[in-house]
Amino acid sequence: MDWISLLLVPAIKSLVVVVALLTGFAYLSYVERKLVARFQVRYGPNRAGPFGILQPISDALKMVFKEEIVPLNVDHVVYLLSPALTVMPALVIWAVIPVSGASFTLFGQTITPYVSDVNVGLLYILAIASLATYGIVLAGWSSNNKYSLLGALRTSSQMLSYELPMGITLVSVLLIAGSLSLVDIVQAQRGVWFALLQPIGFIIYFICGLAEAGRSPFDLPETENELVSGFATEYGGIKFALFFMGEYIHMITISALATTFFLGGWYGPFVNQIPVLGLVYFLIKVAFMIFLIVWIRASLPRIRYDKLMHFCWKFLLPLSLLNLVVTAVVLVLVG
């Protein structure tokens, strides 16, 4: 009995989350290509199956059957390990994200809508999110290629810099919610979404999220016009697909976190009467955030590297500190 609720239930839930995320990744690549195509007045993939919905499957098959090429003089173990290292953190973060409000009972077990409710959930997320940098840095270093190395260096400095304003913004969220647990943070948004209480915080978080996931206009890690393909230059086939997967799952994760921290998580009208709506609202909000990210990718050019750093250190960081101070003062005054 005890081991069931301790091991089996979390294991099954993790499996469900991982499978859902991997499917989500596959179809996100399709959806993004479709959306970007429509932004550019094209059709996008429409050959494989009706409306091209089998495109991800054909892409996956193509990737799997590519020749495994390992360049000479790479650091073998690290080279093969780093793609996995980039995917893993983006998946692991989902352990603490509540996707719905209602628990339900199955075979005498209460199934909660999250894998686990860690009481330091926010710290856990910040810690795990930083791990993704390792995969990229190690990939760049082990590839024995100057473009990979430069791409990796850029990535690491970009991610480390943008983590600061992101963390500070999340501290303001923490101040309002009064808890580090993501479940409590969502529950604190029962009345008002934090996006309304923290509009500047939301924008800063979103910008930093784009930078963390390496999405346009912050896709400096893989600037093809100057660095070939950045850290992924020497990777091909399924190993490249893993980096790709890492980037896309990161995108889903960033959207889910933005939803959880700022858009009220699974809260929405009538969610108390019909508990399933919680999951629906959550998915709608995540889908909206993803659409926003793709929309930005279709609209904005990539920014220059020094501008990227200036923007972070001279603008975002002071702004997020100011935001934190104002939040704290207002909270004390209001009581």
Added chain:
Amino acid sequence: MLREVWSGSIEILRAMWITLKHFFRPPVTNQYPDDRVPVYPRFRARHVLKRYENGLERCIGCSLCAAACPTDCILVIAAENTEENRRSPGERYAEVYEINLLRCIFCGYCAEACPTEAIVLEHDFELSTHNRWDAIITQEELLEPHEPDYILIRDDQVWVEPKWGHLTK
């Protein structure tokens, strides 16, 4: 700095508004194999060896086209016409006539050089093959008639796609 932030944000919003407007437009892509693009009458693609009205080949095997060709991709081997086997009105005809399309640059010099206007660049542009050797086209493939039904020819008086608004005649 505040002004910079303000104008920058306005610029970003403008950019996103423009892309959003395009998002709701119907795509302009031509769905090529299903939806054929008609070519102009003077479009220069694959060669055709012409015939006279009475069916005789125009080519007299003079190799001037091969001499004019800048990429040296035409092979002509001539043979004498006899009374029993008459393929062209002159003394000789081309027994072998091959063009290597992998080397051809579709410059049309061969057509310029030809004294009898036997070789002409016509409309068939679907030249991909599964095998490199198939890219060398032989006399049988080159000789008229070669009018595949997938090639559509358009009116050369209309210069701009009517669906793009300005019709020029």
